[in-house]
Amino acid sequence: MIIEKYSSVFIEAFMNNIQWTWKSILFEVPWYLNYFWGLTLISLLVWGLEIAFPWRKHQSIFRKDFWLDAIYMYFNFFLFAIAISGFYGILGVGFEQLGISAKSLTLLDISTFPMWVQLLIFFILLDFVQWFTHVLLHKFPVLWRFHKIHHSVKEMGFAAHLRYHWMENILYKPLKTLGVMLIGGFEPEQAFIVHFIAIAIGHFNHANIKITWGPLKYILNNPVMHLYHHAYELPKGAFGVNFGISLSIWDYLFKTNYIPEDSGTVTIGFPGDEKIPKSFFKQIIHGFVKQK
Helix, strand or coil, X not given: CHHHHHHXXXXXXXXXXXXXXXXXXXXXXXXXXXXXXHHHHHHHHHHHHHHHCCCCCCCCCCCCCHHHHHHHHHHHHHHHHHHHHHHHHHHHHHHHHCCCCCCCXXXXXXXXXXXXXXXXXXXXXXXXXXXXXXHHHHHCHHHHHHHHHHHCCCCCCHHHHHCCCCHHHHHHHHHHHHHHHHCCCCCCCCHHHHHHHHHHHHHHHHCCCCCCCHHHHHCECCHHHHHHHCECCCCCCCCCXXXXXXXXXXXXXXXXXXXXXXXXXXXXXXXXHHHCCCCHHHHCCCCCCCCC
16 A cells, blocks of 8 residues: 555656656746746857857867757756656655654744745755755765766866766755755745746856956856866865855855966866766766776
8 A cells, every 4th residue: 555655656746747847848837937948048048158258269169068068957957857756756755754844844934024035045045055065075075976077077168057967966955955944844936036046147157258246256156266166276185165056155154265366277177087987878877886
């Protein structure tokens, strides 16, 4: 009976995600919830800015691994989400049976706040959770071996934003869910605004565009700052710098900021990156197989 229940939950969640993604492709969901075409439009806009205002002018429009990163964008954002949706459905039922509800971990109920305040708190909290998770990915070798895939980029461009090992989803998703539960156990109905802003900022941070945001650089992450996150050579004793996702403020607060210059000519990657496999299929199993 229990097996049948969980099987039913798994299949329902899996099929619902497939149907939603397919409806998104066919424009059958509200435009503001259409992440498929939203991601595509943001990508084309940022790519257009790269072409019109390139920072590293020697870099090709179709830079090194451009198409590989394009595959990662849609794989990580949609295909993997579909594949894992059934397991999250089962976890949801499991939490219910343990008496853990969406509000059971609430530390701050923001539901009575003005919507713009809810969205701001939601954005800041999720960004801090992602910053903290990002630090962990660099600090612990067992996590770094998966995060290496993201840092195997050798020429920076917008699509590098979503080149990451699928195991990162396994770590990020539960921590982001926990963050949501701490502020009332829900995402505001207008949360799509936060998600689209995060996608756009992430694309800009990896783009071949020189933007620093002026005085706002101490708050917002930017391509100059993030390029040094990918630098081949790091400050002595550092396991990483500039961990910010959308916001740079966490790096300035916790002294992990590092921008020695802004020419854009820094070599990116990491020592040993030549050992990272070149094909998509070999990369998604990287970290599970013994390296030669």
